[in-house]
Amino acid sequence: MxxxxxxxxxxxxxxxxxxxxxxxxxxxxxxxxxxxxxxxxxxxxxxxxxxxxxxxxxxxxxxxxSPRAVEAVAAHMFDVNRYHWSFMPDPVEGLINALERKHGLPVTETTWDNWEEVTKNRRLALSAGSSLILHAVGLATVRDKAELVQAQPAYFDTADVWRRFKEEEGLDVKINYVRLTRDLRHNLNAMYDRINDNTTVVVVTNPNNPTSTVVDHDALVDFVRSVPSHVTVFIDEAYIDYTTDPNYRDAMYLTLENDNVIVSRTFSKIYGLAGMRVGYAALSPRLRRKLSLYNLGGPPGNLALYAAIAALDDDxxxxxxxxxxxxxxxxxxxxxxxxxxxxxxxxxxxxxxxxxxxxxxxxxxxxxxxxxxxxxxxxxxxxxxxxxxxxxxxxxxxxxxxxxxx
Ligand SMILES: Cc1ncc(COP(=O)(O)O)c(C=O)c1O
Incomplete structure (x- = not known):
């Protein structure tokens, strides 16, 4: 090959x-x-x-x-007695705004007065590692008689939440595994065919783990646009920074067009901060509020926030x-x-x-x-x-x- x-x-x-x-x-x-x-x-x-x-x-x-991330951690390590909101500026807000700018999402700047209103309409949520986003998506979509669709083999943290609800709580759920194509890519057509009225979530891991293959961007857009609105489409882009696919496009904009789409990213891979635990998701304000019930948005610790802000700035x-x-x-x-x-x-x-x-x-x-x-x-x-x-x-x-x- x-x-x-x-x-x-x-x-x-x-x-x-x-x-x-x-x-x-x-x-x-x-x-x-x-x-x-x-x-x-x-x-x-x-x-x-x-x-x-x-x-x-x-x-x-x-x-x-990034050496800049290490410097940022060193610069703030004596301040860990404080919550993030004690700092001026607040590093949670700083990281959210930096990510909003990076991905072309509306920039949501808060003040003491507008805080509640602005956060209610946010389209970006931080998380202590993206695993928690995969988990929160599972929690928010699992229910009796519901169905999930995902590729096989593919990363399965969200489906695993469902499996455990089935085995440990006795929920009657169905996980539809759809085999990859012969060249080990997601078979989006076959995944689409498995969606029905009971489906609450479809997971697309892009690039896929363990196969390292990407979904063609145009095919992904067609798929997202055709999935019925009662189904949440969850696109996990943990490794997208490494793609060399000439058709690649940042998928975050899809969350502006589609109320039912979530795209997650992580600082654990290309940014070299796996041990710091920083992930984030772009999603509609409706889904953000829903997933916050499952602790999406519970932010990483201060040192992780400062490390991520510095890493983002080190091209x-x-x-x-x-x-x-x-x-x-x-x-x-x-x-x-x-x-x-x-x-x-x-x-x-x-x-x-x-x-x-x-x-x-x-x-x-x-x-x-x-x-x-x-x-x-x-x-x-x-x-x-x-x-x-x-x-x-x-x-x-x-x-x-x-x-x-x-
Ligand atoms: C496809 C995929 N998604 C998400 C994650 C979770 O990464 P983290 O929780 O470190 O952000 C991993 C970790 O290996 C992964 O392979």
Whole structure:
């Protein structure tokens, strides 16, 4: 299979060698040694992880957060005795307004006098990580005899809330799983066909986890516009910052046109703030008020807010993170091709690959050698594994270890 990115192998190798091994480049012997020796897990010091471990399992940003976010946390760490509204300006308001501007949503500035009225009409809600949004959508839509539609395999936090209501509370609910197409994309037509009068929510994970595939934007717009208004359409865009799809368009505007649409994002992935827990959703004021009953809008802590505001302002780190993942995907794709391992071209920061019967034993053997990757088998994708794109050193250590255990 061909990688989607147009970055060349030569460009990637040139970049890493000139950067990481630049000092060695003058001595051909040392250079040759460096090329054949290859990184191993024991050579790795990953960001935020103990030395000797290669952690490519949770789709985090291996470069770490923006230095500006770290500075912002340091600048505010002695003020955590205060609630966010004690600060001037309030960082909750600051982050909401920054996100409204970024996504072309109406900017809702509050004062002491208009606070209640303005927040009632807001179209953006913060959350301590986007998982809570996925959860709140589940809580707000589950009820006896209701139906949910989602792709399979796909990220399933919202459906999982429903499953638990069925198993633990005895609710009579139906979760309609719709198989992905042969090229592992959402089958929006088949999903549409599963909608009926009892359907309360449809979930679209874009790009999808664990397959890394995106939904074509025009097809998504057609789908959203045709879904009946009694159904909430929930679009989870946790990985959208990494897409290289030429048809990509920020989907947040769909929430301005459609009262029943929610689009969620997170600071856990490209912004490198998974441990800070910041997510947000764009949605109609009606849905925002409804989901607030399930604590949507309960904001992240002060340090997380300041980190997110600073991260949003650091375009250089954002671009660096995007570029590093794009280059890593080229490296991994070429390695998989060399090793004759089928893989799915990725539109996010991880790559799904197929090892068939060997998948389980290879997964365990990698773990024994301190290389952690994702196991796509428990998503129902037998014989598949999922690797997050790491730094060049981590990617190399992963491939070298994979080669050793195959
Ligand atoms: C598709 C998808 N959505 C949402 C999340 C939740 O991320 P967070 O709660 O860190 O924002 C994840 C986490 O891996 C994910 O893969």
């Amino acid at each position: 061909k990688p989607e990115s147009n970055l060349s192998r030569r460009g990637f190798i040139g970049g890493t060698l000139l950067g990481g091994l630049g000092a060695l480049a003058v001595d051909p012997m040392v250079m040759a040694q460096a090329l054949v020796s290859g990184k191993k897990p024991e050579d790795i010091q990953g960001h935020g992880i103990a030395p000797g471990y290669v952690n490519l399992s949770s789709n985090e940003n291996p470069l770490g957060p 250089a780190h954002y671009e660096r993170s995007r570029r590093s993942v794009a280059e890593g995907k080229v490296y991994l794709g070429e390695a998989f091709e060399r090793l004759d391992i089928p893989y799915t071209p990725s539109d996010s920061c991880f790559v799904l690959f197929r090892l068939g019967d060997k998948a389980e034993s290879v997964f365990s053997a990698l773990q024994e050698r301190n290389v952690w990757i994702g196991d796509a088998m428990w998503w129902g994708l037998k014989g598949h594994l999922r690797v997050t794109v790491g730094t060049p050193d981590e990617n190399e250590a992963f491939i070298n270890t994979l080669e050793a255990v195959l």
